[in-house]
Amino acid sequence: MNKHWVTVLGSTGSIGKSTLDVLARHPDRFSVFALTAATQVDLLFEQIKAFRPLFAVMVSPPHAQELAERVQRAGLTTHVLAGANALCEVAADERVTSVMAAIVGAAGLPSCMAAARSGKRLLLANKEALVVGGGFFMDAVATGGALLLPIDSEHSAVFQSLPEDRSTWRQRVEKIILTASGGPFRSRDPASLRHVTPDEACAHPNWVMGRKISVDSATMMNKALEVIEARYLFGLSPQQIEVVIHPQSVIHSMVQYHDASVVAQLGTPDMRVPIAYGLSWPDRVSSGAASIDFTALSALTFEKPDDARFPGLRLAWDTLNGPTGSTAVLNAANEVAVDAFLNRRIRFDHIHALNKAMLDTSDASELKTLDDVLELDHQTRQRATAWVNAHCV
DSSP: OOOEEEEEETTTSHHHHHHHHHHHTOTTTEEEEEEEESSOHHHHHHHHHHHOOSEEEESSHHHHHHHHHHHHHTTOOOEEEESHHHHHHHHHOTTOOEEEEOOOSGGGHHHHHHHHHTTOEEEEOOTHHHHHHHHHHHHHHHHHTOEEEEOSHHHHHHHHHSOSOGGGHHHHEEEEEEEEOOGGGTTSOGGGGGGOOHHHHTOOSSOOOOHHHHHHHHHTHHHHHHHHHHHHHHOOOGGGEEEEEOTTOOEEEEEEETTSOEEEEEOOSOTHHHHHHHHHTTSOOOOOOOOOOGGGOOOOOOBOOOTTTOGGGGHHHHHHTSOTTHHHHHHHHHHHHHHHHHTTSSOTTHHHHHHHHHHHTOOOOOOOSHHHHHHHHHHHHHHHHHHHHHHOO
């Protein structure tokens, strides 16, 4: 068996670390081509020592210089690169078979595009690539002949529940049902949410995640973004995508067919499961996750999302039914809002207010190229920052 060279974009984040855990379990099958990070020199250096990649990239040049000096002193052969362009280089290198795209936010879009255009097996954990890039990103996947495999647990579950023949999806599928845990505020009085602290919002009951995605889970904006992602991944209409709250996080998502039968994927809430599936598809390899003990499971329950508690969820369908760039506006506004909340500059309930304000005041039509979308993203961030400054607590 020939080894597959893997580039891990965002190796110091939660998805990146889980990916390396899976790769370490299969040294006969995978080798690490490149690891990348923004500023976490210490952790990336430890990963380099453990996995000996050919390349390491740090987006911040000063941090890259520090890392390069440490690598040299340690006598390691990893070549350290700096800057955002280097991310694209290690994603598109002809020696690379698979790319784990785990850079959070719109910052991960250029390297995702590079991997797509180069025809890689692209393991997409960066939902913003589709939320921002939309049809432009899918065109790059098609043109480059890339194999796009979803890593979000929900989208991986849908993918595993669909027929292998993609050409039959539209004619056989009634709808897909994305499950959501409901986060830490599933049963909290909506009127009290304005007083939520960042630490409370990041205390997810089921999943261990980074702070940004944890806040998105608390607002259910992560599910709004996943609805948008699902629309592009699976080619269904927005009306064929439904969200249901499933607090136990055992059923990761479902597909309902025209005959009313439902196929679901179940598993423990461990991101190593969809990561292992993406790395090995169409095979399956050990993920390191625990198996479900059905005899120990409590009842599996389902609830309809509460619009008063999670007003941001509805914005998914609003943007998908709106002008082309609306999804990019929503993503940019939300990234600014969450960052401001985590830095205690705005209240928790301000996140939705900011997102709605940006959508209501943006001209997201007449976008003809990806550059137009990126310019809209830039303008939205500027306006959202001004909104934060005006509403700072």
